Amino acid sequence: MSRSQRESVMEKVRAGKVQVLLLSPEALVGSGLGSGFLPGRDQLPPVAFACLDEAHCVSQWSHNFRPAYLRICKVLRERWGVRCFLGLTATATAATARDVAEHLGIPPEQGIPERSAAVPENLRLSVSMDTDRDWALLSLLRGERFGSLDSILVYCTRREDTERVAALIRTQIPGIPNRNSGK
Incomplete structure (x- = not known):
């Protein structure tokens, strides 16, 4: 997105006209300074829920692929106050799912809701x-x-x-x- 497009989207977010905002991990987390795409928490409506697509990328095996995934949960929790997470993936093994759950803050005793650790038939x-x-x-x-x-x-x-x-x-x-x- 161009700078003017980003600014237009943020105006809509600030005005409460956006119910769902899709961001890349890099846009959310930003540079090492933590700036990211979003303005400060005090300038936005509360974030009620975060869905992480390709959640297997949060797992430790993907550090080198997209490191911003590893900081998503921390940024969402600490910077935006998000307490409700949903991680989606079609390719996680049971071990990867456990690692993702740990990153999402799901205690082991609560279990890991999963459809199947097997690769779906259509994949x-x-x-x-x-x-x-x-x-x-x-x-x-x-x-x-x-x-x-x-x-x-x-x-x-x-x-x-x-x-x-x-x-x-x-x-x-x-x-x-x-x-x-x-x-």
Whole structure:
């Protein structure tokens, strides 16, 4: 968002016209100074509830992926007074779910509400250790396991990688729509 867009959103938040505000962890937590996207607590309506999507990223195994996730709960509790949290994930193991619950402040004796620690049937995961990652990805996407699927998500750790991989897929796999041309 541009600066003027952010300011417009914050005016709506201050006026109580926003019921749900979606923020990235980085926007919430901000720099090391803790500034983030939001103005001071005294300038906003109370925050009643926080939902953390991709909550498995809060777990210790993802320190290097997006470190801001590790500070979300502390910032929400201490800076914004949030006491009610919901963590959502489709890929957490039982151990990861316990770690997330600890970060969310859920005592072990309260248990961890979870649908299942198993990977849902409609979700297929793959990890490759190939040195030629582009070739491995293209082979995987063309292969029997993924080739017939209607949609696929490919996660990348950096925006530059995402743009490069998207261009690679568009140019190397026929039938992939180009969002810029509408084809």
